[in-house]
Amino acid sequence: MSQHEPHLLLQPAPMLRQGMNTPRAMLDVWLALLPATLAGIWFFGLGALLVLLASMAGALATEWAFTPASRRRAAIGDNSALLTGLLLGLTLPPGLPLWMAFLGAAVAIGIGKVIWGGLGHNLFNPALVGRAFLLGTFPIAMTTWAPSGGPFWEIPPSLLALPFQSPAYDALSSATPLGLMKFEQQGTALPELLLGNTGGCIGETSGALLLLGGLFLLLRRDFDWRIPAGIFLAAATFSALLSLTGDGYPGPLFTLLSGGMLLGALFMATDPVTSPLTPRGAWIFGLGTGFLVVLIRVFGGFPEGMMYAILLMNAATPLIDRYTQPRVFGRGGGRDRGEQTS
Amino acid sequence: MSIGNGVKEPGSARLALSLAFAGFISGLAIIAIYEATLPTITANKAEELRQAVFRVLPGVTRIRKFESTPEGLKENPEARGEEVVYGGYDPQGALVGYAINSAGPGFQDTIRVLYGYAPAERRVLGMWILESRETPGLGDKIYKDAEFVANFEDLAIEPQIVAVKKGTRSAPNEIDAITGATISSKAVARIINEGHQRWKGRLPAPDGQPGIEEAEQ
Amino acid sequence: MAREQSSYESFIKGLWRENPVFVQVLGMCPMLAVTNTALNSLVMGLATLFVLMGSSFLVASLKHLIPKQVRISLYIIIIATFVTIADYTILALLPAVHKELGAFIPLIVANCMILGRQEAFASRHGVRMAVVDAAGMSAGFMFALLALGGVRELLGNGSLFGVDLFGPGFEPWVIMILPPGGFITLGLLLLLFNWIAARKRAFLAEVAATEREML
Known part of the structure; x- marks a missing residue:
């Protein structure tokens, strides 16, 4: 399969975009x-499948x-758009109206990817751009959680709201572990967090899987x-320090296993396009x-901060890349810094 | 440009004079428009406030403006600022309650609240948002959602107003928070509680209070 | 300027070819801040129209009396006077709208489109042309404000000029009322405008090429 390469690369070495080809990596994901x-x-039942679709x-x-x-053949065939759709779907609440899921994916691809010049040129993770748009646009629908463990074939009525119409909710709605922690301490x-039988986004609940x-x-x-190692390390250390103060802050294990932490750290922050290329940069990122994440969760207005944390670090990625370039061989030395060699 | 093409540079005095002249004409124009619109603007503002006071104090037909002084409440139609309350009276001339201004931080920016307070019963009679920049569609329900505003009609203010999750209101001092705008809802409750803390010792009940008697004569 | 443009050309260029927002990208502050409803956009557009036409008229009439060294200060005095007049008039007539527009009416004085037109056009042309140019630029600015305000009110509120269009079941797009919605919509409108302009250029080039072949 031939890939569409840019005609002119305007960036300093290393030119390697990590040695793997797109379709194989996509298949692994x-x-x-x-x-x-x-x-x-x-x-979450059939409704969750419909939201993903x-x-x-x-x-x-x-x-x-x-x-x-x-x-078109190449662009659709590399599966990247489908994967963005799936990743976005996994971060949506299971009772979200289908038209909102469709719209969110359209924004994810349109504003998150196509506008930047297509695959490999986007600054922000497209799935998270879509999710951020949905959270800002439909804050109530995006934070109303259909309960898990109901009859498989039962579809929440909110799911089938007509386009541009407000969803009608069941009286039954559940809370996410993070929401319970933030608003009701x-x-x-x-074990429930590991297994995944809790409220939350479709794909974030099952920690073990x-x-x-x-x-x-x-x-x-x-x-x-x-x-992911850096994310887990920083989040665990920070939350451990906070919980040691004894003011009822969640401990490191809860921090790591709740909300979108695992899904985000393993599948979204690691997106090679929007994360730094150098090993030192990866650690910083x-x-x-x-x-x-911990800062937003504990001190911010939202119970969950994974999405904004990744998007913020996405924005910092070009800067991180620039300041962690390996020194060109034979240049510099002594007190010279990398950036002075250019 | 003027340099080099033979035109003489104007002196500083002429430059200053032309600026001063322009400033003078501009000042005249501004004063004229200010004078022309001032009556309408003041009337608009007063009307807005009157409407708000009528809303938070049901059954009121007459409003009087008081200022809190160390000797008690004094009627003062010209009073401004923090120390002002409005007394609302029914057609028989009896005091219904006070309309009190209170402000505090909301989710986005300062929220200014006017609430009606009945000193004898120690209850809130109504609430009206004078100013807020809360999130459209969520936080702005503190004034757009009639159901939320209705929470404050006849609400016990002591020990303090508590915002609870929507639908779980059970005690006389509880209000239903707005789904998705808990912070704004709690902010309104907190602002009224703070206003109450500031004012509770200073507002006399309807009968036998020197401050009001004096003013009534 | 090689030749004097006709008044029609001068008006229409502000509306489209040299649109202050979509082509010159000027006046972004009111553009993004007050366009969450069509009514706010309209009032802001009218206020800007009044200020720009008034100042262009005065600057063009007085251009021989204004010393070059202090011209910018004098332009600002003239603009600020008109802005203050607009501010008080709106406050008296439309207090509710004034509350929404808030500081952005006084800030018209900082709209670089207005000072830019004085410096680039009104001070170098006759009174009639200056007024026509000001009218064209304000119309272009208002067109952009209304396009942005219309989209944002339609999606963010389900209404246009306060008239409900989608019925009570409409789910508002909250982000559209908020600043990010302004940025996103403005970006998409710029994209649309540039796309149309590019299509037009390509079409004209093609026509020219065909004509050459015919010769």
């Missing part, structure tokens, strides 16, 4: 996400509409392990994200 996705569908359909339709006819048992997928990607060397 698909495989790694499969267990957690199936678990989400199992817990709507999101993927929105992503595909947008990619198709904005790609010139001559490049109530913890959730760790997400870790399994991450392990698979790690063994296949599909991502830079320093990024990971540690910064982990620190920001």
